[in-house]
Amino acid sequence: MRHLHRTLVDFLAGLLLLLLAIYLYLAFGNPPVATADKPFPLEKKIASIPLKARIHxxxxxxxxxxxxxxxxxxxxxxxxxxxxxxxxxxxxxxxxxxxxxxxxxxxxxxxxxxxxxxxxxxxxxxxxxxxxxxxxxxxxxxxxxxxxxxxxxxxxxxxxxxxxxxxxxxxxxxx
Ligand code: HEC
The missing domain is CATH 1.10.760.10 (Cytochrome c-like domain)
Structure with missing residues (x-):
């Protein structure tokens, strides 16, 4: 039980760190936001997979x-x-x-x-x-x-x- 508790705390801490990293990337990492910027890796795929599925x-x-x-x-x-x-x-x-x-x-x-x-x-x-x-x-x-x-x-x-x-x-x- 103690072991499970530790794992859960570690997991939540990891999740928080990940969210923080994503936030820091969005706030300071210069993701492409201008129309003239280059697309980021997988941008096309991320947009087209759900679009195709929905249309289908x-x-x-x-x-x-x-x-x-x-x-x-x-x-x-x-x-x-x-x-x-x-x-x-x-x-x-x-x-x-x-x-x-x-x-x-x-x-x-x-x-x-x-x-x-x-x-x-x-x-x-x-x-x-x-x-x-x-x-x-x-x-x-x-x-x-x-x-x-x-x-x-x-x-x-x-x-x-x-x-x-x-x-x-x-x-x-x-x-
Ligand atoms: C303000 C500009 C604009 C106008 C006006 C516009 N479109 Fe588009 N259309 C776009 C853009 C940008 C895309 C590309 C979207 C993408 O890449 O997913 C697009 C995509 C499309 C596609 C999909 C193309 C493909 O290769 O799959 C079709 C079909 C289409 N438009 C039809 C029309 C029709 C019909 C009209 C008029 C009734 C229209 N569009 C008016 C900007 C416009």
Whole structure:
């Protein structure tokens, strides 16, 4: 019993020391807080593991509306109005998107892995991100400013970023 007591006291003292060390690091250790700072080790992983898990749990399996010309054209107008300032168009990358941390990915440009924007993501995943936003990044939540239909229209549009689009939508997104 005495032995157990000692172990518990040691454990609590260790825990306190650890908390103190974490506090001292935050207060004096210069962790990166500026957008221009370099990310700290594992920052990307720490942010993306819970985000992926949450989206996986909650994203709808399919779009409730079809990818008709009308829906894609409406999605392109919404994109021009709400998203283009950060995410750019096919002929003009966003200047401000590059200055955010994390940067806002250009959604009409082929990335190094050959994928255009988020066209390789399930449409339900893009819908979740547009609806709920991504915490501690510049990505806003649109659940209050766009209707359900509008959220799907712009998500469907992005899911087809590597495919031919109706003329109006093509023109709006700059190709
Ligand atoms: C104020 C700038 C800003 C605006 C406006 C904005 N976004 Fe974003 N968005 C971001 C940033 C920054 C990220 C990157 C977040 C991250 O790295 O986790 C992002 C991420 C995303 C992603 C995920 C990209 C990926 O590679 O997984 C999608 C999809 C997206 N935005 C869609 C939209 C749509 C659709 C709109 C308009 C309705 C919009 N965004 C408006 C800043 C913005």
């Amino acid at each position: 749990r909650e994203m709808p399996a399919a779009s409730p509306i079809p990818a008709t010309d009308d829906n894609l054209n409406a999605g392109a107008s919404l994109y021009e109005d709400k998203c283009e300032s950060c995410h750019g168009t096919a002929d003009e990358p966003s200047a401000v998107g590059r200055t955010l941390f994390p940067i806002a990915p250009q959604l009409w440009i082929k990335h190094a892995n050959g994928v255009v924007g988020v066209s390789d993501d399930p449409v339900g995943e893009t819908y979740w991100k547009v609806k709920n936003g991504i915490r501690l990044t510049g990505m806003p939540a649109y659940s209050k400013s766009l209707s359900e239909i509008q959220l799907w229209q712009v998500s469907l549009l992005l899911s087809m970023a590597d495919k031919p689009l109706p003329d109006d939508a093509s023109h709006t997104i700059g190709r």
